[in-house]
Amino acid sequence: MNIIEIKGLKKDYPLGATVVNALRGIDLAVEEGELMSIVGPSGSGKTTLLNVIGCIDHATEGSVQIGGREITALNDREITGIRLHKIGFIFQTFNLIPVLDVRENVEFPLLLMKKYSGAELHKRADKLIEEVGLKEFTKHRPAELSGGQRQRVAIARALVTNPDIVLADEPTANLDSVTGASILELMKEMNRVEKTTFIFSTHDANVLQYAKRIVKIKDGLTVQ
Amino acid sequence: MKLILTIAWRNILRHKSKSLIIGFILFLGALLMTLGNGVISGMDRGVSKNIVNGFLGDIVIISEKQKTDNILLNMMGTSIEPIYNYKQIKQALQSQDYLDRFLPAGKNLALALTSESNQNPGFAFMLGVDFEAYRKMFPNAFTALEGGFLEPGKRGILVPVSARNEFFDYTNIWIIPEHGALVKENLPAETQKDPYSIFIDSAIVLMGMNESNSSTDIRFPVKGIIKYRALNTIFGHFSITDIESYRECLGYFSATGKSLDVPKEEQKLLSMESGDLDALFSEDTLMVSNERTRAQAPANVLQKNTPAPQADIEDGAYNLVFVKLKGRVSEKQALTRLNKALTDAHLGVRAITWKKASGPIGGMASLIKGALFIFVMLLFVVAIIIIINTLTMSALERTPEIGMMRAIGAKKSFISGMFLGETAILSAFFGGAGIVCGIIIVKIIPLLKIRTANDMLQILYGGDVFSPVLNTADILTTLVQLGIVTLCAALYPMLVARNITPLEAIARD
Numbered sequence: 001m002n003i004i005e006i007k008g009l010k011k012d013y014p015l016g017a018t019v020v021n022a023l024r025g026i027d028l029a030v031e032e033g034e035l036m037s038i039v040g041p042s043g044s045g046k047t048t049l050l051n052v053i054g055c056i057d058h059a060t061e062g063s064v065q066i067g068g069r070e071i072t073a074l075n076d077r078e079i080t081g082i083r084l085h086k087i088g089f090i091f092q093t094f095n096l097i098p099v100l101d102v103r104e105n106v107e108f109p110l111l112l113m114k115k116y117s118g119a120e121l122h123k124r125a126d127k128l129i130e131e132v133g134l135k136e137f138t139k140h141r142p143a144e145l146s147g148g149q150r151q152r153v154a155i156a157r158a159l160v161t162n163p164d165i166v167l168a169d170e171p172t173a174n175l176d177s178v179t180g181a182s183i184l185e186l187m188k189e190m191n192r193v194e195k196t197t198f199i200f201s202t203h204d205a206n207v208l209q210y211a212k213r214i215v216k217i218k219d220g221l222t223v224q
Numbered sequence: 225m226k227l228i229l230t231i232a233w234r235n236i237l238r239h240k241s242k243s244l245i246i247g248f249i250l251f252l253g254a255l256l257m258t259l260g261n262g263v264i265s266g267m268d269r270g271v272s273k274n275i276v277n278g279f280l281g282d283i284v285i286i287s288e289k290q291k292t293d294n295i296l297l298n299m300m301g302t303s304i305e306p307i308y309n310y311k312q313i314k315q316a317l318q319s320q321d322y323l324d325r326f327l328p329a330g331k332n333l334a335l336a337l338t339s340e341s342n343q344n345p346g347f348a349f350m351l352g353v354d355f356e357a358y359r360k361m362f363p364n365a366f367t368a369l370e371g372g373f374l375e376p377g378k379r380g381i382l383v384p385v386s387a388r389n390e391f392f393d394y395t396n397i398w399i400i401p402e403h404g405a406l407v408k409e410n411l412p413a414e415t416q417k418d419p420y421s422i423f424i425d426s427a428i429v430l431m432g433m434n435e436s437n438s439s440t441d442i443r444f445p446v447k448g449i450i451k452y453r454a455l456n457t458i459f460g461h462f463s464i465t466d467i468e469s470y471r472e473c474l475g476y477f478s479a480t481g482k483s484l485d486v487p488k489e490e491q492k493l494l495s496m497e498s499g500d501l502d503a504l505f506s507e508d509t510l511m512v513s514n515e516r517t518r519a520q521a522p523a524n525v526l527q528k529n530t531p532a533p534q535a536d537i538e539d540g541a542y543n544l545v546f547v548k549l550k551g552r553v554s555e556k557q558a559l560t561r562l563n564k565a566l567t568d569a570h571l572g573v574r575a576i577t578w579k580k581a582s583g584p585i586g587g588m589a590s591l592i593k594g595a596l597f598i599f600v601m602l603l604f605v606v607a608i609i610i611i612i613n614t615l616t617m618s619a620l621e622r623t624p625e626i627g628m629m630r631a632i633g634a635k636k637s638f639i640s641g642m643f644l645g646e647t648a649i650l651s652a653f654f655g656g657a658g659i660v661c662g663i664i665i666v667k668i669i670p671l672l673k674i675r676t677a678n679d680m681l682q683i684l685y686g687g688d689v690f691s692p693v694l695n696t697a698d699i700l701t702t703l704v705q706l707g708i709v710t711l712c713a714a715l716y717p718m719l720v721a722r723n724i725t726p727l728e729a730i731a732r733d
Binding site: 054083 | 227230231234235237238624625628629630631632633634635636638725726727730
């Protein structure tokens, strides 16, 4: 069953007097539980595609369905709801809330959902923190963690709401190769255990071995 | 909510310098707001207390014919319409259970005359009362600085310090009480060195100013020099006389005139049916004595201290009736009820509040209150602008953080709440401290007994002594004002923050 269905997706950005066609008619279907990588050179449209899938950006044209629901015509409140309940994000750098510790950062999306008791929050957060190997850092603030540890926290936070999809935009771009590899291993493991759909973008050929499926993108179009 | 406050509190600690700047502004704003409210309240209470308890009462009854309500300092000679039916008014007032006391009085402007032909006459406000009743109505209104008070049934005048000084300024005559001695210390500073250069007298000649030109000039023996307990620069113009002398001075029918079988010609003289004023200026009775002595001896007061004939004093004319209300009776309700009772009884009078009756004083108090309010508002605006600027900068600096929060599902309301929370915490902490400091200062100021003789400051002070005061309502008002400042200051940064999109955060990154 397809969790994501994209048809004829176009995204244009005005740039001064000209218009940049970031996406020029993408057709893509992603099945539940996939571990997919979007690859392509810089400026190919990877991040734009992830942003549209993640309801962070709007499509100029075309259809985007998540879990069978068309998202291109939703208002801000509904879009925010989808981001909270259906999607988990792992960004390249700006990932965590600096004034919250590891556990609070992981609990943050659950607190926004307002449907879990304090004990449940702690239980879910602690389970994931343990799974990403940060049990001893629960009370640490982001500034006290390494880049790899921060990305691990981001992964735990992205998974804590049991989302349908986790989107990761170049999650290893700022990490050394060893740390990057461990992060990708973790995502692979989570995909296996939690059956969560993972889509990550990269332009590093070394990370492709972790993906079950690779979608190449160039000049705003998917390349077969 | 707990999450919002946690993030807000930690952000405050994270951005200490910005928090301190905002906090200091809030502290200063709250402090000044509290002090301002204390001064306004103190002024309101002081003016109200001093005028109500010391001079006018809560309500004043005036003739329906009286054109203006301002009867306290109606300068330029406009006289106050007389009331001739006090006994009926009294009956109506006695049936009103919400009234505590009432006192009929005569009040008008008079010319203070001298025998020197080249000197311009001065002005004096006269308050004609039954002195015993007056003391019961306003027991602590003034103290005697020299001499004593008016005795029952006897004629005379009590001259306030300010009126004596004014009289001295334009006549060089220093008024002292009859049978009194010159108190050098009370002389103006510039004459204390050479007290023999001045004239002293124990009587004053006043000619009532009456639009019907029916007044006469009366020589009043000075019984005492008084000092009002507060607002001397306002009340200090009012000399207090016995009501019968006042009536004669103003040319009203007096009780004596009514009770005695006065020969027609004398009656005519008293009520001034004659328009020939010059005929009244005979040297026998009217003008200031030329037998003033130099200052080494008490003045030789020539006026006979004639006991007033026994008569029902309430039969004569008055100008006003001062009314005091019982305990916690609402002034507005009392005024409505009283006016209805007076109208129903067809007494030809109306009741007005002390504020209306005090005219420019009430207006001045309102003006100062307004000025203080505007000052506090200006502080608000400045504080709000600085806080808005600082918080907006903070919001923009935190674009990646806010964008990330939005990306993972935080609603706009959450972001708004976070900024409001930060401002509210700062406001509660620093603003609260400002209010507490303000309360402490307001409590300390009256203990310092800061006095003033300046007219404007006396109104600002609500009396002679600077006595700001804060009651629960004032503190609540300050809290509400602080709340408004907080809300206004947080509003724009909240809008900026809530409109930050995840995309902007990515672009910034």
